[in-house]
Amino acid sequence: xxxxxxxxxxxxxxxxxxxxxxxxxxxxxxxxxxxxxxxxxxxxxxxxxxxxxxxxxxxxxxxxxxxxxxxxxxxxxxxxxxxxxxxxxxxxxxxxxxxxxxxxxxxxxxxxxxxxxxxxxxxxxxxxxxxxxxxxxxxxxxxxxxxxxxxxxxxxxxxxxxxxxxxxxxxxxxxxxxxxxxxxxxxxxxxxxxxxxxxxxxxxxxxxxxxxxxxxxxxxxxxxxxxxxxxxxxxxxxxxxxxxxxxxxxxxxxxxxxxxxxxxxxxxxxxxxxxxxxxxxxxxxxxxxxxxxxxxxxxxxxxxxxxxxxxxxxxx
Amino acid sequence: xxxxxxxxxxxxxxxxxxxxxxxxxxxxxxxxxxxxxxxxxxxxxxxxxxxxxxxxxxxxxxxxxxxxxxxxxxxxxxxxxxxxxxxxxxxxxxxxxxxxxxxxxxxxxxxxxxxxxxxxxxxxxxxxxxxxxxxxxxxxxxxxxxxxxxxxxxxxxxxxxxxxxxxxxxxxxxxxxxxxxxxxxxxxxxxxxxxxxxxxxxxxxxxxxxxxxxxxxxxxxxxxxxxxxxxxxxxxxxxxxxxxxxxxxxx
Numbered sequence: 001x002x003x004x005x006x007x008x009x010x011x012x013x014x015x016x017x018x019x020x021x022x023x024x025x026x027x028x029x030x031x032x033x034x035x036x037x038x039x040x041x042x043x044x045x046x047x048x049x050x051x052x053x054x055x056x057x058x059x060x061x062x063x064x065x066x067x068x069x070x071x072x073x074x075x076x077x078x079x080x081x082x083x084x085x086x087x088x089x090x091x092x093x094x095x096x097x098x099x100x101x102x103x104x105x106x107x108x109x110x111x112x113x114x115x116x117x118x119x120x121x122x123x124x125x126x127x128x129x130x131x132x133x134x135x136x137x138x139x140x141x142x143x144x145x146x147x148x149x150x151x152x153x154x155x156x157x158x159x160x161x162x163x164x165x166x167x168x169x170x171x172x173x174x175x176x177x178x179x180x181x182x183x184x185x186x187x188x189x190x191x192x193x194x195x196x197x198x199x200x201x202x203x204x205x206x207x208x209x210x211x212x213x214x215x216x217x218x219x220x221x222x223x224x225x226x227x228x229x230x231x232x233x234x235x236x237x238x239x240x241x242x243x244x245x246x247x248x249x250x251x252x253x254x255x256x257x258x259x260x261x262x263x264x265x266x267x268x269x270x271x272x273x274x275x276x277x278x279x280x281x282x283x284x285x286x287x288x289x290x291x292x293x294x295x296x297x298x299x300x301x302x303x304x305x306x307x308x309x310x311x312x313x314x315x316x
Numbered sequence: 317x318x319x320x321x322x323x324x325x326x327x328x329x330x331x332x333x334x335x336x337x338x339x340x341x342x343x344x345x346x347x348x349x350x351x352x353x354x355x356x357x358x359x360x361x362x363x364x365x366x367x368x369x370x371x372x373x374x375x376x377x378x379x380x381x382x383x384x385x386x387x388x389x390x391x392x393x394x395x396x397x398x399x400x401x402x403x404x405x406x407x408x409x410x411x412x413x414x415x416x417x418x419x420x421x422x423x424x425x426x427x428x429x430x431x432x433x434x435x436x437x438x439x440x441x442x443x444x445x446x447x448x449x450x451x452x453x454x455x456x457x458x459x460x461x462x463x464x465x466x467x468x469x470x471x472x473x474x475x476x477x478x479x480x481x482x483x484x485x486x487x488x489x490x491x492x493x494x495x496x497x498x499x500x501x502x503x504x505x506x507x508x509x510x511x512x513x514x515x516x517x518x519x520x521x522x523x524x525x526x527x528x529x530x531x532x533x534x535x536x537x538x539x540x541x542x543x544x545x546x547x548x549x550x551x552x553x554x555x556x557x558x559x560x561x562x563x564x565x566x567x
Binding site: 022024026027211212214215216217218219220221222223225313 | 392394414415418419421422426432434436437438441445446448449450451493497
């Protein structure tokens with residue numbers, strides 16, 4: 001019994017250093033990598049949807065503020081009437097009207113040039129009763145100013161009609177709102193699908209690491225401790241996936257912005273610019289995408305924590 | 317035996333002797349008419365009546381498949397009995413909340429038959445696991461873990477993951493993990509099953525020392541020769557699902 005309990009061979013000199021930064025849930029697994037890929041793709045799509053919705057919302061705001069500040073007076077050439085006199089009269093009425101910032105009447109030559117894309121050039125248009133346009137720029141978008149102008153015109157120049165683009169702008173606005181609502185619904189569906197994938201992955205990780213969970217329980221780890229270890233694990237996976245997806249989406253918008261700058265003056269480019277603006281997301285847009293990535297990371301961690309706690313509660 | 321202590325770090329001795337003293341006379345574990353069956357099958361173990369006193373030392377033995385591991389799991393509250401009462405640290409196990417159970421498990425050290433070391437952690441991290449699970453900061457326990465690893469002869473294997481350890485090294489790492497919480501009760505399932513007789517004897521002596529420092533020890537083994545070398549120990553013999561108790565000879 002006097003024999004030493006630990007013999008000199010067993011009690012060898014210890015290593016001078018050691019490392020201790022491991023996660024209790026193994027970091028790399030096939031399921032973990034698959035989840036990173038799913039989160040990356042979903043984050044990319046969610047960021048694209050959110051970015052497109054932001055672009056459409058911005059463009060729609062721009063159309064409305066621009067278009068609704070403009071109104072057009074159309075003066076029709078009456079039978080034998082002096083159209084120049086009618087235009088001058090309408091310009092005079094419009095200039096004096098309340099809330100009008102500026103008035104610009106298209107000259108005969110300018111009006112004819114507007115028709116060139118349809119009729120071609122070199123035609124003698126003098127015989128055609130081409131109506132003349134007067135663009136009225138309003139200080140604000142006050143409809144009562146337009147109503148007053150409309151009644152003043154109707155009283156003095158019956159040949160003139162006032163179009164405030166409101167119907168067209170409202171239709172365009174409704175369409176843009178529908179696109180934004182659709183994008184929000186798609187975004188919600190993607191987050192839901194991502195949440196479901198995280199749920200499956202968490203349950204899979206719990207099943208795959210059942211022994212670790214059991215050992216942790218038996219060495220005195222609480223459910224909260226185990227859940228927080230899973231949360232750390234999944235938050236890291238979420239961070240990795242959302243960074244990949246989010247950065248890819250930011251790169252996409254940056255590239256689209258550059259391309260749209262190059263295409264700006266082509267016919268197709270003009271139409272795309274009308275729909276999405278200049279494709280420039282702006283700093284707030286990029287902050288929004290970063291917020292999506294942060295939310296995905298937090299969601300991944302918190303969701304898996306909740307699932308683990310619920311699962312552990314069912315264990316006896 | 318006490319002469320041997322100068323070979324070990326005083327820190328470990330002080331640490332292990334620093335555990336809270338259980339109240340004398342109150343059993344750490346008490347089984348009353350305990351039985352367990354799986355589903356509608358026959359009872360695997362039944363009519364278990366025994367208690368584990370503070371600072372006691374006992375072997376749990378019996379032929380393979382007799383129910384030793386089942387009984388160990390019942391003691392660890394990893395299994396719930398289908399009848400009878402288990403009292404642990406003077407509390408009815410059936411009435412424990414999960415938080416209570418967690419708190420009580422921190423007073424018990426366990427050495428599993430298959431070690432249950434986590435392969436992706438280093439030996440140091442495996443041994444430190446119970447302290448980490450208690451929410452303690454690493455700076456607070458690092459010296460303690462290193463000292464214990466040196467004590468069990470794994471000072472130069474701290475960074476090695478379990479898959480590269482030998483059977484004996486794994487065994488000692490598993491024992492160190494059980495000891496690190498300074499348990500009042502140590503349950504060891506075949507802790508000498510994977511090592512040669514010499515090392516088995518040395519490991520057993522380690523448990524005896526722990527017992528002397530105040531820990532109640534239960535060792536499941538079917539190594540009769542080994543038990544004969546520690547004749548003072550009580551023997552709980554499981555056979556055909558029933559338990560027979562033989563008191564050890566006085567030291």
